[in-house]
Amino acid sequence: MYKLVELDSGVCAAEGFYADGVSAGLKAKGAKDMAFIYSDTLCNIASVFTTNKMAAAPIKHFKAKGDFQTNFVFINSKNANAMTGSSGVSDIEEILSTLPNTLVNPLMSSTGVIGVRLPKEKIINGTKLFDLSMKNPHSAAQAIMTTDSFSKEKAFRVELEDGSAFHIGAMAKGAGMINPAMATMLCFITTDADAPVNEMQKMLDEATVTTFNAASVDGDTSTNDTVMLFANGKSGAYHKEAFAEALHAIMLFLAREMVRDGEGATKLVTYNVTGAKNDVEAERVAKALSDSLLVKTALYGEDPNWGRIASTVGASGVEADEATLTIKFNDLCVYERGKLLFNAEMEKEAAAIMKLSEFTISCDLGIASGAFTAFGCDLGYEYVKINADYRT
Numbered sequence: 001m002y003k004l005v006e007l008d009s010g011v012c013a014a015e016g017f018y019a020d021g022v023s024a025g026l027k028a029k030g031a032k033d034m035a036f037i038y039s040d041t042l043c044n045i046a047s048v049f050t051t052n053k054m055a056a057a058p059i060k061h062f063k064a065k066g067d068f069q070t071n072f073v074f075i076n077s078k079n080a081n082a083m084t085g086s087s088g089v090s091d092i093e094e095i096l097s098t099l100p101n102t103l104v105n106p107l108m109s110s111t112g113v114i115g116v117r118l119p120k121e122k123i124i125n126g127t128k129l130f131d132l133s134m135k136n137p138h139s140a141a142q143a144i145m146t147t148d149s150f151s152k153e154k155a156f157r158v159e160l161e162d163g164s165a166f167h168i169g170a171m172a173k174g175a176g177m178i179n180p181a182m183a184t185m186l187c188f189i190t191t192d193a194d195a196p197v198n199e200m201q202k203m204l205d206e207a208t209v210t211t212f213n214a215a216s217v218d219g220d221t222s223t224n225d226t227v228m229l230f231a232n233g234k235s236g237a238y239h240k241e242a243f244a245e246a247l248h249a250i251m252l253f254l255a256r257e258m259v260r261d262g263e264g265a266t267k268l269v270t271y272n273v274t275g276a277k278n279d280v281e282a283e284r285v286a287k288a289l290s291d292s293l294l295v296k297t298a299l300y301g302e303d304p305n306w307g308r309i310a311s312t313v314g315a316s317g318v319e320a321d322e323a324t325l326t327i328k329f330n331d332l333c334v335y336e337r338g339k340l341l342f343n344a345e346m347e348k349e350a351a352a353i354m355k356l357s358e359f360t361i362s363c364d365l366g367i368a369s370g371a372f373t374a375f376g377c378d379l380g381y382e383y384v385k386i387n388a389d390y391r392t
Contacts, residue, residue, distance in 0.1 A: 010137030013169030021143025024126025057088030264382025276370030290376030304350030324366030
């Protein structure tokens with residue numbers, strides 16, 4: 001047996017990890033815009049990146065390194081260093097070359113505007129502000145935000161039956177350009193578990209499917225999406241099942257927080273699809289619902305228009321039939337296997353559910369046992385305003 005104990009120490013929960021955020025002048029008004037994570041011991045790394053073919057320079061730089069260990073990553077916001085060609089990679093190498101030699105295979109990650117070269121001088125000067133003795137995870141989490149309205153962190157102490165324990169913590173950013181194929185998101189996970197790198201990678205891949213890849217704000221996939229898992233092994237403890245559970249719990253929490261913080265969003269909606277021909281078809285339906293603009297605008301208007309749900313299911317390309325479909329808002333069944341249940345009284349009940357900040361829409365296709373859960377939000381005027389003015 002094992003127990004997960006929640007902590008408030010983010011990426012510094014694990015032994016030997018340090019973090020902080022600083023202002024390098026990339027953002028206006030002295031806002032924090034650069035963060036670092038440092039381990040006093042070399043780390044194994046597992047990673048997942050965007051599926052966008054226009055992957056940003058930091059991702060190209062990482063992938064070109066092959067198998068390696070590191071003890072340092074730093075992140076800048078405001079500039080994505082994407083669509084900058086080979087110059088973008090060269091800029092990273094130049095910046096990293098100015099770091100102290102004690103930092104082994106240092107990494108860089110970026111988020112912000114696409115198509116602009118990095119302000120190298122500002123960033124190099126910003127790295128000189130880093131104090132590697134600092135344990136300030138909340139400052140680091142704030143520094144990597146772009147259009148986020150709040151920072152996102154989660155951490156656990158995992159207590160094992162033999163009395164040993166390890167820690168795992170994370171910070172993430174993301175609020176827009178979020179699509180179920182990774183998202184405009186960065187996530188950095190640290191652990192002192194003595195985890196084998198091959199098991200780390202497998203668990204990270206598996207957890208991504210039902211967490212970050214199940215989240216959608218607007219259906220757009222970014223150039224910079226990154227999840228990195230760093231393990232320095234300092235606790236000497238490890239339990240495969242416990243580690244997998246803690247990792248998934250952290251990633252699920254952060255994925256849901258990104259959707260909750262969707263640009264201009266007022267609602268976090270869980271799409272629970274069951275009864276599909278298989279899990280693949282269930283996933284297709286769930287993601288179609290979380291991406292649908294018509295569904296999103298109905299959510300924003302708090303309109304229980306279940307017909308848009310049914311229409312999206314039918315258009316998703318999976319095996320479906322109105323005679324077997326059931327739709328629920330939370331526990332309120334609005335359509336059941338061909339029966340039109342919706343009346344004036346039920347509409348009032350459904351409208352009340354739609355006013356909640358968080359609720360579930362369930363679709364049972366009634367075909368077989370395929371199932372998948374996705375997460376989405378509404379889409380309103382504020383989203384258009386934020387993205388119309390993004391570069392300014």
